Amino acid sequence: MEKLRFGILGAARIAPGALVHPSRSIDSVVITRVAARDRSRAEAFAAEHGIEKVAADYEAVINADDVDVVYNPLPMSHHAEWSIRAMRAGKDVLCEKPFASNATEAQEMVEVAEQTGRTLGEAFHxxxxxxxxxxxxxxxxxxxxxxxxxxxxxxxxxxxxxxxxxxxxxxxxxxxxxxxxxxxxxxxxxxxxxxxxxxxxxxxxxxxxxxxxxxxxxxxxxxxxxxxxxxxxxxxxxxxxxxxxxxxxxxxxxxxxxxxxxxxxxxxxxxxxxxxxxxxxxxxxxxxxxxxxxxxxxxxxxxxxxxxxxxxxxxxxxxxxxxxxxx
Amino acid sequence: MEKLRFGILGAARIAPGALVHPSRSIDSVVITRVAARDRSRAEAFAAEHGIEKVAADYEAVINADDVDVVYNPLPMSHHAEWSIRAMRAGKDVLCEKPFASNATEAQEMVEVAEQTGRTLGEAFHxxxxxxxxxxxxxxxxxxxxxxxxxxxxxxxxxxxxxxxxxxxxxxxxxxxxxxxxxxxxxxxxxxxxxxxxxxxxxxxxxxxxxxxxxxxxxxxxxxxxxxxxxxxxxxxxxxxxxxxxxxxxxxxxxxxxxxxxxxxxxxxxxxxxxxxxxxxxxxxxxxxxxxxxxxxxxxxxxxxxxxxxxxxxxxxxxxxxxxxxxx
Structure with missing residues (x-):
């Protein structure tokens, strides 16, 4: 079965519990990429959690050919920007809560999902x-x-x-x-x-x-x-x-x-x-x-x-x- | 909150996993009685699993004032007889699978549940x-x-x-x-x-x-x-x-x-x-x-x-x- 390939934006504290550990029980998920503000942080995260590759930066994650879904656990102020950029790069997105900084941003994000035909889910676990x-x-x-x-x-x-x-x-x-x-x-x-x-x-x-x-x-x-x-x-x-x-x-x-x-x-x-x-x-x-x-x-x-x-x-x-x- | 008091018929191998352990996470359940073919077996079971009292025999469990629900994990040939006796004694029953020896027995059990107004559930966990x-x-x-x-x-x-x-x-x-x-x-x-x-x-x-x-x-x-x-x-x-x-x-x-x-x-x-x-x-x-x-x-x-x-x-x-x- 072809796996859904996830890329992670940021070596966030929530990412291991919210995505990495759960992914181990779901055969059809693999985490292929992670990027962080600095590369050494991303490398440490990747090594600790068995993630295949480190990406140079967030941009590299959303543009990676081996990423189908972008997980966005960035600071709340960055949910809209990077979720939108990921969708425009052709990726589906699982965005942490709260969804955006405000409803205006949320509206824009949902509109981009509709325009691009991508799926944008909120991680209300x-x-x-x-x-x-x-x-x-x-x-x-x-x-x-x-x-x-x-x-x-x-x-x-x-x-x-x-x-x-x-x-x-x-x-x-x-x-x-x-x-x-x-x-x-x-x-x-x-x-x-x-x-x-x-x-x-x-x-x-x-x-x-x-x-x-x-x-x-x-x-x-x-x-x-x-x-x-x-x-x-x-x-x-x-x-x-x-x-x-x-x-x-x-x-x-x-x-x-x-x-x-x-x-x-x-x-x-x-x-x-x-x-x-x-x-x-x-x-x-x-x-x-x-x-x-x-x-x-x-x-x-x-x-x-x-x-x-x-x-x-x-x-x-x-x-x-x-x-x-x-x- | 008043607890539902369960009595167990028989120190069956399945009883700890099927009832005793699960009861620990449900505040509204307590196991008050257990009986077994011989009293020493029941006493050992009660001691091991923290059950309040041992009953002299199955009859004593179904007639106990401190039992609301009888759990019936007896051999399959005894499901009908003891479930029916328990209901006639005014108890609700959780009966192990298979429900009975055959459909004729099952029909009789369900009829007794209707006659007595008791609840008779099958333990299809x-x-x-x-x-x-x-x-x-x-x-x-x-x-x-x-x-x-x-x-x-x-x-x-x-x-x-x-x-x-x-x-x-x-x-x-x-x-x-x-x-x-x-x-x-x-x-x-x-x-x-x-x-x-x-x-x-x-x-x-x-x-x-x-x-x-x-x-x-x-x-x-x-x-x-x-x-x-x-x-x-x-x-x-x-x-x-x-x-x-x-x-x-x-x-x-x-x-x-x-x-x-x-x-x-x-x-x-x-x-x-x-x-x-x-x-x-x-x-x-x-x-x-x-x-x-x-x-x-x-x-x-x-x-x-x-x-x-x-x-x-x-x-x-x-x-x-x-x-x-x-x-």
Whole structure:
């Protein structure tokens, strides 16, 4: 079977867990190229992870004849530029979250995908794990009744310095972390919210060290999303309240390190772990199956634009500039 | 959260993997009782697996006030009797596969479930694992076209002596092993087959050391099922042929020990492992969720009767007596 050949832009910290390790369990994937800001970094990465070749720079990856798909884990400010360049070079792209600096960039990226006929997926890995699929299934079953409120938290501590603490690289807690609970809420509601209020800890200037936003969905449900980069006590929690019960999922983003799914309905409650490997494993198979077989890969296109639109609206609501604007 | 309290009939070899270990990841399950043929065996099992109490005998388990659900991993010849007794004692039952000695017994068991209002599930664990769910999803998507042929093999070597080599305990390769590929084929076709031919290695008398049967489905697809207890080279393989492609799954019954899912469609092919823990973990959560929440648990009721009917027909086709008849 001919393998799908992936090239990696940047020896990013996330790349081994998100792509290299999962690729080992998928026979139809091989990583052929990696480039980094400096060649020695790329060489060390390639040697450590058994990647065939180092490319001179990002440009060389997107133009390589032995690359079919470009994985883009560059800083958030570079998602649009390099995803677009890769598509124009004829490559499909798996782009890390958040998809872009803002919805305008996201829109442009999706338009280029349509123009070039390339596939541009967003690496919202959590969605593809059986834990979140079980959440969706339970909510859609109606056993907790109608959706009333969805609350999502992603609070951690990110040490400085880090690109996520800088406006120039499109940093901020809502960008790096809040993008998840926003996506949980949108996926669960199955419709697009408006932002009705918000509260921010701005530190340093223009950066949301922590940000909470209130959401309102057309169907009547409400939402609350909170993210923080300055919270010593880790909290990755989804609570879905229905008219008749609720679903609570702990650790949707790294369920292989431990998770809990609790479901409460009028007839009874259950709670326990969903043991199903890493989110990245399931995402990569879904993406490859989408490319080769045409099976669904829902975290792309309009979905990606709409997620960025909520992030934009969150910044608007608290009086911070959207990301990706001239400094 | 009030826990569902399980009692185990027999210190069976399968019980730790199928129930005890999975119960540890499901907070809403506790195993309160175990009984075995002799008390010292039950005590050793309880001590090894941290089970609260030993019951004097099977009768004491099904009558215990601190048992809500009875897990029945007794020899196949005892599935009907003890599942029925447990339901009449007011307990829900998770019964090991194959469900019964034959379809007549299965029918009676399901009738008792209806009469008593109890839940009687069959422990077809493989069905609940993401590997098989992905197989089903791919077949149902139509990407491999219309179903043409489904072939399932479960060949291993079972050392003698073993209850599965004895007619008195409803042994035979089709009972212990063939029940799986028969269930794969029925689940994939989504309809009930007729048996159109078969071939058996009878050894000893009345026992199918190996048995192959040809199936015909109302929609036009055909099937071939093979099981063997005398095959040194292990083979656990499902091949689904469609008009436009195929799906091949290796090791549906123990995917946590390694598996491969290969999908071939007109647009391309993919292959790789589906990493998602044990089948038993997913089955137990599904069964508990079914009991408490009413979520689907499809391997029960008519499905169980119909699977036994194909096993009966397989024995008929090769001139061996159905299981469970007077010796």
């Amino acid at each position: 959590y969605w593809y794990h059986p834990l979140f699929q079980r959440v969706l299934e339970e909510v859609r079953s109606g056993r907790i009744g109608q959706l009333v409120h969805v609350e999502g938290h992603f609070d951690i501590s990110i040490a400085k310095p880090d690109l996520r603490w800088e406006y120039a690289t499109s940093g901020g807690s809502t960008m790096d972390l809040g993008c998840y609970p926003i996506h949980w809420a949108r996926s669960i509601a199955g419709e697009e919210p408006t932002v009705t209020g918000g509260d921010v800890e701005e530190d340093p200037e223009k950066i949301d060290a922590a940000l909470g936003v209130e959401l309102s969905f057309p169907g009547g449900a409400t939402g609350y999303i909170h993210s923080a980069m300055n919270e010593p006590s880790r909290k990755v929690l989804l609570v879905v309240e229905g008219t008749h019960g609720r679903v609570v999922a702990d650790n949707l983003v790294a369920p292989h390190k431990g998770n809990t799914l609790t479901i409460e309905t009028p007839t009874g409650s259950t709670s326990g772990t969903v043991e199903a490997g890493t989110t990245y494993h399931h995402m990569l198979r879904a993406f490859v199956d989408h490319l080769r077989l045409g099976s669904p890969y829902p975290t792309m296109g309009e979905d990606s634009i709409n997620n960025m639109a909520v992030i934009d609206a969150a910044y608007d609501a608290v009086g911070l500039p959207r990301r990706g604007l001239p400094a | 493989y069905w609940y694992h993401p590997l098989f769910q992905r197989v089903l999803e791919e077949v149902r998507s139509g990407r491999i076209g219309q179903l043409v042929h489904v072939e399932g093999h479960f060949d291993i070597s079972i050392a003698k002596p073993d209850l599965r080599w004895e007619y008195a305990t409803s042994g035979g390769s089709t009972m212990d092993l063939g029940c799986y590929p028969i269930h794969w084929a029925r689940s994939i076709a989504g309809e009930e087959p007729t048996v159109t031919g078969g071939d058996v290695e009878e050894d000893p008398e009345k026992i199918d050391a190996a048995l192959g049967v040809e199936l015909s489905f109302p929609g036009g697809a055909t099937g071939y099922i093979h099981s063997a207890m005398n095959e040194p080279s292990r083979k656990v393989l499902l091949v689904v042929e469609g008009t436009h492609g195929r799906v091949v799954a290796d090791n549906l019954v123990a995917p946590h020990k390694g598996n491969t899912l290969t999908i071939e469609t007109p647009t391309g092919s993919t292959s790789g492992t589906v990493e998602a823990g044990t089948t038993y973990h997913h089955m137990l959560r599904a069964f508990v969720d079914h009991l408490r929440l009413g979520s689907p648990y499809p391997t029960m009721g008519e499905d169980s009767i119909n699977n036994m009917a194909v096993i009966d027909a397989a024995y008929d086709a090769v001139g061996l007596p159905r299981r469970g008849l007077p010796a």
